[in-house]
């Protein structure tokens with residue numbers, strides 16, 4: 493059975509032994525295993541009972557990234573990272589199931605959103621989230637449709653937590669020379685002139701309008717493993733690691749777990765996408781896990 497639907501989640505398996513698990517709560521992908529090896533981080537302290545957003549995997553951020561800086565925008569009263577990650581999606585069924593690919597869908601419309609959230613952002617919308625597994629590649633794709641009678645604005649972001657052996661052995665390529673807003677330095681704008689990003693302290697950067705085709709997350713422990721991230725219609729990328737002090741202050745992250753995770757989050761967050769009634773927007777990410785020595789990639 494390549495697709496197993498349980499009460500709280502769906503498990504998909506590909507013919508070569510890769511698998512993924514997706515909770516209905518937030519349509520959060522909580523596990524992606526390449527032939528048995530876990531590639532996504534999920535905190536041991538994460539609640540999975542639908543009372544709080546899941547700490548790990550790939551929470552879907554919609555329609556607001558972080559807290560809105562401008563209190564006059566329509567999404568300003570929503571909680572941090574919006575409503576999708578704390579709403580229960582419905583099962584949309586299997587869309588592809590063949591030798592090379594398994595693809596499943598989840599849906600969310602405004603009537604399924606908790607009442608308190610619907611009150612503060614009373615828009616009619618429909619999300620369709622598609623998760624596709626193909627051996628070493630995971631694709632997550634979101635479509636947003638405006639079912640209201642007036643336009644609305646939204647942010648979107650795929651808050652991907654990669655599982656890593658040690659944060660000191662990770663580097664990220666592909667964001668060199670691109671300006672970013674540094675949340676750690678009071679939202680100042682900066683440009684990194686290091687070829688790769690390395691992690692030695694709290695890192696919380698919003699890279700805007702990233703032209704790079706491939707962002708590469710390298711595991712520098714001699715294993716020659718890397719993730720190749722390709723984005724569709726997601727122009728911005730957030731890079732986040734909470735580091736020691738923030739980890740200690742988070743109830744759903746173990747004190748040392750910051751070492752085992754890095755978030756590389758493709759999204760559209762530096763401004764809002766406006767959708768007119770009946771219009772749809774679509775975007776997503778494709779992540780390939782590579783294990784061979786593939787030499788220097790020019791990214």
Ligand SMILES: O=P(O)(O)OC[C@H]1O[C@@H](O)[C@H](O)[C@@H](O)[C@@H]1O
Pocket residue numbers: 545558572573651675696697730732757
């Ligand atoms: O604790 P949350 O709401 O899941 O957010 C986690 C992090 O998410 C990142 O996307 C933000 O840039 C960080 O500022 C934030 O701390």
